[in-house]
Amino acid sequence: MPADLLEKKRTGRREAVRAFKREAILQAARKIFARDGLDGATLRAIAAEAGIAVGTVYLHYPAKESLYAELLAGSLADLQKHLRDAVTRAMPDDQLMAGALAFYDFYRQRPDDLYLGLYLGQGLRPAGLTPELDRLLNGRLIQCYTVLSDAMRRQVPSEAPPLDADMLRAETVSLAAATGGALMLEVTGRLKVLGDTGKAVVRRHVELLVQRLRAAS
Amino acid sequence: MPADLLEKKRTGRREAVRAFKREAILQAARKIFARDGLDGATLRAIAAEAGIAVGTVYLHYPAKESLYAELLAGSLADLQKHLRDAVTRAMPDDQLMAGALAFYDFYRQRPDDLYLGLYLGQGLRPAGLTPELDRLLNGRLIQCYTVLSDAMRRQVPSEAPPLDADMLRAETVSLAAATGGALMLEVTGRLKVLGDTGKAVVRRHVELLVQRLRAAS
Amino acid sequence: MPADLLEKKRTGRREAVRAFKREAILQAARKIFARDGLDGATLRAIAAEAGIAVGTVYLHYPAKESLYAELLAGSLADLQKHLRDAVTRAMPDDQLMAGALAFYDFYRQRPDDLYLGLYLGQGLRPAGLTPELDRLLNGRLIQCYTVLSDAMRRQVPSEAPPLDADMLRAETVSLAAATGGALMLEVTGRLKVLGDTGKAVVRRHVELLVQRLRAAS
Amino acid sequence: MPADLLEKKRTGRREAVRAFKREAILQAARKIFARDGLDGATLRAIAAEAGIAVGTVYLHYPAKESLYAELLAGSLADLQKHLRDAVTRAMPDDQLMAGALAFYDFYRQRPDDLYLGLYLGQGLRPAGLTPELDRLLNGRLIQCYTVLSDAMRRQVPSEAPPLDADMLRAETVSLAAATGGALMLEVTGRLKVLGDTGKAVVRRHVELLVQRLRAAS
DNA sequence: GATGAATGAGCTTTCATTCAT
């Protein structure tokens, strides 16, 4: 094998190892952030959870905040993929329901990610990442909502007049609020006490929405 | 005046002074928590804001955590009063809308209280307050929801059959989810980007709900 | 004793205690800075030397650099007093010699202070104190040199024409250089190997200077 | 070619390569030490500047300290060469002045080397190099002073009686002190404020010295 | 009761040094 090919192969493996370690640190960070909060989490705890030394974390991430940033960005990317897959798999008439429930299920299975998003509003202040990061994250979130929004539009029969843009946006926001609120109530343990599940809330919201969409046409 | 009566009077005044100081500390804490966040706030800042020495805070609250526990309990009490007042002031047909919007406005004007509530699920652990406190807070939250729930029941015309208990509960949860979700989206800055306000979301939800309640009767 | 007087007395004692502690910390810092250098010195070492906890240092000085700044400013103030005293005590004809030797002796007895001054040129960069501090320190140093300069002027017989300002300044700088250089060589152990003492160097410099001053008149 | 000769030749080349790399590292270290200070410099920066990996530095120098030990030793060797060259180039009557000014200029152009020298007295402790190193460096410094001392001796007219050994030593020390002190004042920024330059101080010192030497003869 | 000086564990981050590859 020629030297440069060997070199490339070695570099490739190194890259892979590096990516793997980054991911391991990220996993540990996700767990610790979720458990202790953005401020409560310590680098020591994250490093310990990842089974490495403190200094090693800094070989991959320049600061605590950047860990959080990457975590959140990755989470939103995963969510988007999750939503797209769910919508694609469903029959046209079920796509809205499938998307909404996928949104719900995603966070239900990864409650840590839900908390991650909450810190956006308050915990991220001191860091210097906000300007571009915020735009990036907002963009990703919007893309997620767009998946739902598109499914909503397809819910209207093709022979009927298409949905008014304002109404579409309003209904998307309502759906997002209902879903987010349901998750919140459930995760903070407030739903159990109210005798309901978040999933039912979401399902009911979508059912009513579909009825209205049909009636409007 | 007999000695024991004098004693009681003196004790009463002392109690009053004590309660007054507790409240002053609480006010200061509310302000500092709001300004610096739950983790960013320091006991020194709170004491300074209250115009007393650090040590004095410990004469009234055993730990920093208990301060925001009390703050949260007070917040829910305030919310309940706020809801009751709004509902009472409104005409029978507007009571549900008034209650829901009051819920929204309360947190909109006190966004920190919203975060306070969110921390319930995760941030309050280290202190030993959780078991009973959690029950207390849940109870208060339920009472708040009950105010909305009652208004919902009164929304149904008296000549029509009363609302099914299950349906009442389901609609209450949905309303809570929609309201909470709207607040969340707004506070984390996600609503602005979606071109909507939380208030509109809540109003729309209630309007649709009222329509359905009328149709059901 | 009236309450306000008692209060004042108590405050006075507190102030005294505070000043005393500040001084103790300063002494410890002087020792550690001299032993380990400006960067080598650690707050932990300083605190340990002072017999207090790390956090306590911060009750008196907001940062490591401010400790250094106060140390240096105090040192220069002491030097000035030392020089003035020496010159005042001496007979008119001996004042220049007395001042120069006092300069030398001061640092000979407090070699730490000599090192303190050396850090000025390089170690103080990151801190935010430099602009005013540097001016302050320069001012104090100039005042010290002025004491020598004045003595130099008085060395010229009153019936002779007074010293040219330029020459006075040049001779002052030369004296400062000779004295400083002698101290440096001695403190870094280079003089021992050269078989001489700094004091002799200074004395010789002054003797020659006096001869020249007399010859000039 | 016999095997052992081949071996020697190969070894010789290896040695040369090794020496070359050592020098490259040293150059890098000089630059970084100059830019960031003795404590501010990091091994990473030095390695990066030298274009090699961190670990590689340790193949040539056992510790960071030994790097600046070698740097300092090299600096003194350079100084000696610099002085010799300057003295050699000058006419007999100007050799003392040339040597003294060369001393001054050398450090003026390499202020970091001056600090390097100052650290000898205090900063070099942790490493285990001091005992022999200190002797070595002292020896080199003496050789430098000897260059000046020799020039001083040659300043005396050959027909006059040669200089007394004690006086020669004393004048050498005085010159060293004046030059060192002038450099110190200049480097720490104290000369600028006194309205003079180190060079002028040195020149004046030598002029007076030469007058005295002539008068003595 | 009220004070605030004192504590010291804990934080994030850096970096000289080691060692498997």
Place this chain on the structure above:
DNA sequence: TATGAATGAAAGCTCATTCAT
């Protein structure tokens, strides 16, 4: 020989909590 990822011991600094006055 050369590499650079990994280590972990510090560093400066903060702050909840205690306690002598």
